[in-house]
Amino acid sequence: MLLEDQRFLHEDLERLEQGISDRVLEDPRHIRDRLNRDHQISGFLNRIQHQSERLLEIYNDTEGLRAKEIQTISTGDPFDEFYKQLNEMKGFHRRYPNEPVENLERAYKRKAPGEGESATAEIDNLFTGEEAYGCFLDMTTLHEDYLNLPGVQSRRVTYLQYLNIFDHFTPPQCPIKRPEKTTDQYFAYVGRLGAYLESFLRRTRPLEDLDKTLASIDHDFEKAWEDKATPGWGDETQAAGPAAPVTEGTGEGIWCPDCEKEFKNENVYKSHLSGKKHLKATEARKTNDAPADGSVNGGVNGHSASKTASSTAKNLQERAIAEREHRIRKLASSMETVRSDTRVEVERKQGRTERERQQELDSLFAESTEPSMRPSGGADDDSDSSGDEKIYNPLKLPLAWDGKPIPYWLYKLHGLGVEFPCEICGNFVYMGRRAFDKHFNEARHIYGLKCLGITNTTLFREITGIEDALKLWDKITRDKKKEKSGGENVVQMEDAEGNVMPEKVYYDLQKQGLL
Numbered sequence: 063m064l065l066e067d068q069r070f071l072h073e074d075l076e077r078l079e080q081g082i083s084d085r086v087l088e089d090p091r092h093i094r095d096r097l098n099r100d101h102q103i104s105g106f107l108n109r110i111q112h113q114s115e116r117l118l119e120i121y122n123d124t125e126g127l128r129a130k131e132i133q134t135i136s137t138g139d140p141f142d143e144f145y146k147q148l149n150e151m152k153g154f155h156r157r158y159p160n161e162p163v164e165n166l167e168r169a170y171k172r173k174a175p176g177e178g179e180s181a182t183a184e185i186d187n188l189f190t191g192e193e194a195y196g197c198f199l200d201m202t203t204l205h206e207d208y209l210n211l212p213g214v215q216s217r218r219v220t221y222l223q224y225l226n227i228f229d230h231f232t233p234p235q236c237p238i239k240r241p242e243k244t245t246d247q248y249f250a251y252v253g254r255l256g257a258y259l260e261s262f263l264r265r266t267r268p269l270e271d272l273d274k275t276l277a278s279i280d281h282d283f284e285k286a287w288e289d290k291a292t293p294g295w296g297d298e299t300q301a302a303g304p305a306a307p308v309t310e311g312t313g314e315g316i317w318c319p320d321c322e323k324e325f326k327n328e329n330v331y332k333s334h335l336s337g338k339k340h341l342k343a344t345e346a347r348k349t350n351d352a353p354a355d356g357s358v359n360g361g362v363n364g365h366s367a368s369k370t371a372s373s374t375a376k377n378l379q380e381r382a383i384a385e386r387e388h389r390i391r392k393l394a395s396s397m398e399t400v401r402s403d404t405r406v407e408v409e410r411k412q413g414r415t416e417r418e419r420q421q422e423l424d425s426l427f428a429e430s431t432e433p434s435m436r437p438s439g440g441a442d443d444d445s446d447s448s449g450d451e452k453i454y455n456p457l458k459l460p461l462a463w464d465g466k467p468i469p470y471w472l473y474k475l476h477g478l479g480v481e482f483p484c485e486i487c488g489n490f491v492y493m494g495r496r497a498f499d500k501h502f503n504e505a506r507h508i509y510g511l512k513c514l515g516i517t518n519t520t521l522f523r524e525i526t527g528i529e530d531a532l533k534l535w536d537k538i539t540r541d542k543k544k545e546k547s548g549g550e551n552v553v554q555m556e557d558a559e560g561n562v563m564p565e566k567v568y569y570d571l572q573k574q575g576l577l
Contacts, residue, residue: 081170
């Protein structure tokens, strides 16, 4: 039955393409419905790829079964072959009487809210409440992990500050030093952070080829690592190990080699020797010196081999950590808009009371459950629901951002019922004083003035008539010419003291007796 499978796959591909085109023509108003549409299209595309692979296998016919079936149909008795396949189908359905039949005509059609499960049930489970269907980031758990990292425990970094610095891994934004980054705790933290950002992108942008983007990011990292241009992971300027030369400060005080710190006062130096920080630094230095002391008895070859192995392991570990940091930086740069929106949302929530937050949650919950609460029924219910969707707007009020008419008091407050026609803009009518004042700086009005030969548009505010604009422009040009010609023909007068002035000023001062 390979020919039937082939026909079925072709039909399935055509139904999938039709389902995708139907959903692309939609323009959902709510972000939840838009995400649900994108995820459905992504699933259809994956199924198209899978079905196309199966179809190619049939056409390749590596085992020759398709050619054999075609030969059987074309050479033998067609009725014998027909009844043979019919008996096989009857025998199959006799063995499996409850086998469901897949109806491709309805499989990929858009279901109405009353038909079965809610279409957005899967989307509701993909995001947390803080993420608000992909509008914001939810990194509170990662913030707690960051605060517990070595090198950060002594600093109080708020969640708002963390949203600004979570993709910075170099000083001064990141207080974690390079030796502290090689710990298992830090490696697990950057792994969870990168996995969250990647998961967020897959959930919010299902139609993008994220695998291709990640491959490009890895390629850029490989090039940067080979050139030793990875931020924070270049060659260390100071040789590793206790034998490396360490600066001893200015030489005026007492130097502590364990803490790598200079003390001006001897009493302060003696008191710090019993402190926890000094004891911890001493133990860490002894631990670092232990391999070098043991290598004397083990021989030079064993020491060099162990040193090479440890250096290779350290290099691989640093490479893995640097790769995760590079991926986090690139992923964070691709979601700057969501990141800034998250900061604004966190600041807004911090300025609200508990009662206001609860009211907001209740309104969001009511809005998210409204489509699923519609009653299911026959044609009467469908007609009622379509009638409910029509907006009642007898006063022809402007629509707000949510698609509903604005309140009438707001309509009267802004004077949106007053018409302001502008002849320069082609007799376009502006509703309200605010829109009228704003249009003088818009491209339509400026273009209309330039068509009249007017270049200085700043002097023509509140002028909407073509005749008035031309008269004013003619007067301005005449005044400029008169001023220019008058400045060239000014008669200069000189008083007894040698002061030079125009003739008019000279006679005015003479009449007043000031000369």
